Structures are given as structure tokens and as C-alpha cells.
Amino acid sequence: MDNLFKNIISHCKTYGFIFPSSEIYDGLSATYDYGPNGVELKNNIKQAWWKSMVRQHENIVGLDAAIFMHPKTWKASGHVDAFNDPLIDNKTSKKRYRADVLVEDYMAKLEAKIQKEVDKAKKRFGDDFDEVMYSKTNPRVLANAEKHEAARTRLAKAMTDGDLEDMKKMIEDYEIACPESGSRDWTEVRQFNLMFSTQLGAVAGEEGKLYLRPETAQGIFVNFLNVQKSSRQKVPFGIAQIGKAFRNEIIARQFIFRMREFEQMEMQFFVQPGSEMEWYEYWKAERLKWHEMLGGSSEDLRYHDHDNLAHYANAAVDIEFKFPFGFKELEGIHSRTDFDLTQHQALSGKKMQYFDPVLNESYVPYVVETSIGVDRMFLATLSRAYTEESVPDGKGGSSERVVLKLHPSLAPVKCAILPLVKNNADLTEKARAVFDDLKMDYAAQYDEKDAIGRRYRRQDAIGTPYCITVDHDSLEDNAVTVRERDSLTQERVSLDGLKAYLAQRL
Ligand code: ATP
Numbered sequence: 001m002d003n004l005f006k007n008i009i010s011h012c013k014t015y016g017f018i019f020p021s022s023e024i025y026d027g028l029s030a031t032y033d034y035g036p037n038g039v040e041l042k043n044n045i046k047q048a049w050w051k052s053m054v055r056q057h058e059n060i061v062g063l064d065a066a067i068f069m070h071p072k073t074w075k076a077s078g079h080v081d082a083f084n085d086p087l088i089d090n091k092t093s094k095k096r097y098r099a100d101v102l103v104e105d106y107m108a109k110l111e112a113k114i115q116k117e118v119d120k121a122k123k124r125f126g127d128d129f130d131e132v133m134y135s136k137t138n139p140r141v142l143a144n145a146e147k148h149e150a151a152r153t154r155l156a157k158a159m160t161d162g163d164l165e166d167m168k169k170m171i172e173d174y175e176i177a178c179p180e181s182g183s184r185d186w187t188e189v190r191q192f193n194l195m196f197s198t199q200l201g202a203v204a205g206e207e208g209k210l211y212l213r214p215e216t217a218q219g220i221f222v223n224f225l226n227v228q229k230s231s232r233q234k235v236p237f238g239i240a241q242i243g244k245a246f247r248n249e250i251i252a253r254q255f256i257f258r259m260r261e262f263e264q265m266e267m268q269f270f271v272q273p274g275s276e277m278e279w280y281e282y283w284k285a286e287r288l289k290w291h292e293m294l295g296g297s298s299e300d301l302r303y304h305d306h307d308n309l310a311h312y313a314n315a316a317v318d319i320e321f322k323f324p325f326g327f328k329e330l331e332g333i334h335s336r337t338d339f340d341l342t343q344h345q346a347l348s349g350k351k352m353q354y355f356d357p358v359l360n361e362s363y364v365p366y367v368v369e370t371s372i373g374v375d376r377m378f379l380a381t382l383s384r385a386y387t388e389e390s391v392p393d394g395k396g397g398s399s400e401r402v403v404l405k406l407h408p409s410l411a412p413v414k415c416a417i418l419p420l421v422k423n424n425a426d427l428t429e430k431a432r433a434v435f436d437d438l439k440m441d442y443a444a445q446y447d448e449k450d451a452i453g454r455r456y457r458r459q460d461a462i463g464t465p466y467c468i469t470v471d472h473d474s475l476e477d478n479a480v481t482v483r484e485r486d487s488l489t490q491e492r493v494s495l496d497g498l499k500a501y502l503a504q505r506l
Helices: 002-014 036-055 072-076 099-128 131-137 139-161 164-173 217-222 224-231 276-293 339-348 374-385 425-438 452-462 472-477 495-505
Strands: 018-020 032-034 060-063 084-089 096-098 190-193 197-199 209-211 237-246 261-271 301-305 315-323 326-337 354-356 361-363 366-373 386-392 398-404 415-419 444-446 466-470 479-484 490-494
Touching: 002 018, 002 374, 002 386, 032 036, 036 060, 036 237, 036 261, 036 276, 036 374, 060 224, 072 217, 072 339, 084 099, 084 164, 096 099, 099 131, 099 139, 099 164, 131 139, 139 164, 217 224, 217 237, 217 261, 217 339, 217 366, 224 237, 224 261, 261 276, 261 374, 276 301, 276 315, 276 326, 276 366, 301 326, 315 374, 326 339, 326 374, 366 374, 374 386, 398 452, 415 425, 415 452, 425 444, 425 466, 425 472, 425 495, 452 466, 466 495, 472 479, 479 495, 490 495
Parallel strands: 060 237, 415 444, 415 466
Antiparallel strands: 018 032, 084 096, 084 190, 197 209, 237 261, 261 366, 301 315, 315 326, 326 366, 354 361, 386 398, 466 479, 479 490
């Protein structure tokens, strides 16, 4: 899996998806820039989300709020006091870790041990193997499952209570060593606030202290009534937003999975108090469907209920994706109660209530939110699509290729127009005409450099669903050969029908 992940990262750089930020200065940790293909893929992900949220729901509207907000926003939301991670340093390696992540890694190791036992038994018993029965009775599996459950409940309690002493004790009790140095010489655990702060121009001191927003949601909460009144929405309704968020993450490894500057796609859905669990279940199912529509399956997606709820939530679930380094959070669905609106009402002194014409009464709505990182979705999409495979080479043998089996709606380039050979004026003219005809409708690419086989491989590597080859026959029959990326099938398509052919498939 490590190798696969390394290959994906290197593929991203070679093919212009993602570069380390400020690379000429040796980069800036956990900060990345999106290259020519990366920005297209990222925009397509955002568009797919926006379409499914805003366009397809009459009762969801958009917003683009500023990154800077009045400092009281973050006091009201609880971020100044409670947006902390438990930090621990290893004295030998001088490396810094999140204490809860060290315990989670310990739990992941226990899970892996259980899985190994099960796999071994599966091999040994073949078709007769009863996994449920085995997991319930095998002493080694049982012992590890018990340890796992004990760690899970203890961690959840320590996180909910903010019990830093027990976090440290857990690290000692579970004999967790620094992954770098193997040392168990740890500092105490302390709280670390994740918000970046900066100073407003001419205002000195605390008065002028601003934060870079750690989530986009608060811009939606403070605008709740502006949006509701101007768009004449009635509860239940939602506000969707895509924008940058910033978190001073203690450790930011695993490529674009955890960054300090990232982008979120969030939707806050305002509902009548008491109906929130119904809407929570609705959005939980809807969001999974969106992932499945883009190619996800039960193999690589799963729900994970939160063990320790954030200060604002009464229910929370993650949609986890099987990244090359294991199942991790991709999206969160949270029932946030009326916490945020009530807090803003208290600190601003402004009413945050909705008058319900059906009930003929005013109330502070409850909120169910869906929140997903664009960058994490990007990594999930690439991890799912990245395939190394052997394909027939057309000469009776086979050859290796790397192909991104992206959902066509996400592919950075939808079709490539390739004259069979270069330096042939007739073919160039014809191919250019095809390209010009398509480029306003689709992200198209014209390429005549190198042998046709190499050009196909280049398009495979960026996930282009269709390669359109213009050959000598095209000059006679006004038709082209369309090659499909995954099946490698080639079809002769008349130029008169090419747009319709692509429209149907893309
Ligand atoms: P984690 O437990 O991984 O730190 P979180 O529970 O703090 O994540 P939320 O506050 O629920 O995350 O944020 C919503 C979504 O924003 C996450 O599901 C994830 O997709 C994305 N996200 C959060 N933090 C980061 C980050 N540092 N880098 C990239 N994406 C992030």
C-alpha cells in the first residue's frame, strides 16, 4: 500500500495534478499547489457537488462568505475556547504528535492483527469458513477485539472530558512508541488551538486580532436570516458554500489528506426543532448516494459513527473512504442542534429566529450539516481511479499502462483529438477543425507529438475518457476512430454524429 501511495503522489507531480508548494524553496510542509490537470479535476469535483446540492434542490441556495469574520464569531462558535487538539512531543525524536491519533494508530494495529488472523483462517478452511463464528470464538481475535473496544471507549471518554492526564496514561499503558525513534519518552499532553490568527492593519492588540476561518460553516450561520429573507426560503431549507478553510494542524502528513490550508464544501440545512434526526438520516443517505454515483462502492466507503461528539452536536457520522493508508474520514454529517445560532444570538444581541408561518410561531432552527473537504475528495477520487494494468499491445503481446479510471464528469480532459501522424497538412487541418468544433462544449485537447501509442498512454494517465483519431480515411469518409479509455474498444464514428455520440456518453 505504501508503494501504491508513493506512486500516486509521483503520478500527481509528473502529470500536472499537484505540486509541492514553493518547491524551489524546498516546499512548505502540508501545503500544495494544483497544476493544470489538478485544477480541472478539482473544479469538476466542486461542480458535481454544487449541481447535486444547489441545482437539484429547490430549497438549497448558495453563498460565498468572506474568509475573515468578526472575531466574536469564533468566541460564539466555541472555536476560541475549544477548537483544540491534544498535543504530545517525543523527547528523543523531538517529533510532535496528536495524542488521540497515536491511540487511534494503536487501535488500527489491533484491527490489522484481527484481520490477519481472519485471513489466515479463511485460507486454511476454504469454503467451509464461517467468519462470524470464528470472530466470536477464536481466543486471539477475542483478546484483540476486547483491547480495541477498551481503547475506543477510554479514548472517547478522555476526548469528551478533555482529560489530558488519561490521554498520557493511555499512551503509557498501551506502550505506544514514537514511530520515528521507537522511544517511549513522552512529554505531558497539552491543548493546542488550531486556529491561525493574524492582525488587522491599523488596529493594535487583541482588538485587531483576526482569525483565518477554520470552517466555512460560520459564514453561513451569521448570514442565515439575510439569505432566508432575500431568497424567500421556508424552513426546511439549506445554504451551500465552497471555500477555503485553515487549520494549524499539529501533524499534517499523508499528502493532501491533511493540509493547513484546504477547501471545504459545506451545506447547512435549517430545520424545525425536533425534526433534526429525520433530516440527519436523510442527508446521511443522500451523501452516500452522491459518492456512489461518482463510482464509490461498499468496498471503499463506510459509515463511522462518532464516539465523542463535538461540543455543538447531538449526532455525527463520518463517511469514511478506504485511502491507500486505510479507512479515514472523507465527509462528516453532523446534527448541530441550535447551538451556533443561539450562540450568535447571545453574543451579537441580534435575533436569529425564524417565523414559521405554518406553526404561527418563531423559533431558532436546528441545523443538520454535511461537510466534505475538496482536497480529501480529490485524493479519494484519484486513489480510486489510479490503476496499473497490463493491456494487449495490438501485436499479440501485452504492455503495462497507468490509467486513471475517473468518472467522465470528473475527468480533466473529456476528449483528445489526435491526427494519426504529424506533419501531414491535410490531417492536421482536419483534426484542428474537429478540435475547434468540440472545444467550446468539452475540455478537449489537441495533441500531435509522438507516436499514437504514446499519445494514448498520456491521455490514459490523466484519465481522458475518449481519444479521437483522425486518419487518412477520415479525409474520405468524414469519420474518426473513437477509443474508449477503460475497455480500449475503438469505434468508427461519423463526424456528423460525433457531438451526439460524446454527449450521450459524457
Ligand atoms: P479530522 O478528524 O480528520 O481532523 P475533522 O473531524 O476535524 O477531521 P471536520 O471538522 O468534520 O473534520 O471537517 C469536515 C471535512 O473537512 C472533513 O471531513 C475533511 O474532509 C475536511 N478536512 C478537515 N480538516 C482537513 C485538513 N486539515 N485538510 C484537508 N481536509 C480537511
